[in-house]
Amino acid sequence: MLLWLARSDGAWLPNLATLAFSMDRRNRADIAAAILDILSRENSATLWRHIESHVDVAQIAEQCRHLSRLVTFMRIAERAGKRSIQSAEAAARTLLDRFSASSGMPASARDLRPPEYVPPSLQGVWYELSELGLLTDGALQAFASQMADCCSPLGINMGRELEALVAEGGRENADFSIGRWASTVRFALNAALIQPMPASLLKKAEAVLRTYNPESLVEPENGNDLLAGLIASLENGKERSFAPAHRNLVFLDLVCFMELQGRVAHVELTAHLIPPGQQQRVRPTPPSFKATELPRPGPEEPIAVCGRALPAIAYLGCISPAIAAPRFLQLVGAQPSNTVRYHWRHGSTVTNLASSRRHEAALLAIERDALALPDGWQMQWILRVNGHVRVVLSKF
Incomplete structure (x- = not known):
């Protein structure tokens, strides 16, 4: 429904852009970013002109510490830049400059087993990130810190139990990979992995963590x-x-x-x-x-x-x-x-x-x-x- 509204009325796009590239912990920001990504594939120049005056590129580069949302914004800017829109080209360069051009990463952590609070539905994601060499000691420490912040003032286990009760009340499947608790864990992973991150691994990491279908799905009349x-x-x-x-x-x-x-x-x-x-x-x-x-x-x-x-x-x-x-x-x-x-x-x-x-x-x-x-x-x-x-x- 929201994708249909965004296609039908461009007045929605500035609000979606403000939300999409924020540090909002709720999945609504991920959905907003998904919609903008799809609209960018359909018409990159038009979308950029709709959102350009409503996004502060320097502020996003500094404050958006969410890997998937930042890479999505970078992809939107790159597409518009290829249409010879200079402001989009400059935005893409500003975002890319935040990351190291080196392809090297610190050594992976010795113990790569996921913590017990990582749900089964995300363990495949965990191992894919491990295969990319992204789960270093520093990344795991940052992930634990992000999880503690997301659950504060409660502990992580108590936060997980409460989220499970809320999900049960809403008849949410416990194995839902974009459910309440899984979304919290995924947010913490996105925030933990963004630094240090070589530019060469950005898009691969985002693809592993992606939560939406990026296609412009066409519905038949019949x-x-x-x-x-x-x-x-x-x-x-x-x-x-x-x-x-x-x-x-x-x-x-x-x-x-x-x-x-x-x-x-x-x-x-x-x-x-x-x-x-x-x-x-x-x-x-x-x-x-x-x-x-x-x-x-x-x-x-x-x-x-x-x-x-x-x-x-x-x-x-x-x-x-x-x-x-x-x-x-x-x-x-x-x-x-x-x-x-x-x-x-x-x-x-x-x-x-x-x-x-x-x-x-x-x-x-x-x-x-x-x-x-x-x-x-x-x-x-x-x-x-x-x-x-x-x-x-x-x-x-």
Whole structure:
């Protein structure tokens, strides 16, 4: 909703900019930064002109000690600078000058185990930061200090217990990686790691700590229609009769979380190429990017159809549409413009009292007329529900 408002009315942008690059400990600042980052990708010059007079670059460089928010502001300025906006170029240089040009870091701490108050949902983040060499003795001391400040006047363990009770009262999942306590821990990590930080590691560290989907997700006009045939086949046990297509669109990859028989189900439909003379057995397609990253096709495998996204708990979208592999498009004689990448919220199957906002769908499809397989080549679709193969399809 906030992203829609920001796109619809530029009057919101100055307030978002003031919040986004502050040291506000609440996640609302992270959401504001996410929205500005997405709008910057869509039109960097326009966004910069909206926020330029409302942000004090020198003050942000001095007072914003939050790694992710500062790097996001730097990225916004760099994009506008590439459009020959001099004030943006100067802002990007000012921010970058704050960090060392050296690629060296102090040695990692000997004990890299996460403290007990780091929730399980963030332990993967912890180990990724460790692999980057960012968890030095100094960083761990700064992290502990930041956690103490966030929980003051209470102790860290008492603060964690109280946050758990508040989250329970709000029916928040204890494993929620952007929940109340996890957001506190992530804030402390962002504040602790910003110094010392070589410029060469800034963007890598920000990518690990990112909490939002950075894509400009496009919603179709007919999301319910796109899924209607699949839902009917799953509910009636007629999956074998399902055709992975809708009108002029042939599905290449579909991922969705929907309610089936009163429970949330993870449904995946993946397309695979079958070369001439090969037995009709295909390997699972591993993800090539996370939902918190921009899409990339992945390794150039000869028979890869697309690069798929790994779902992640994230603001603005927990799943992303796949992206067609260049070699696949070349094989069938299509252009990227012949494909569509859609994302939408889908609550048509919801019958219980839970929010339908968690029911998402992401689709990569190609125009039927643009899908011209060479002689002898075939395609196969595998439908999985909660990781289990439900049916293998060969007709569209």
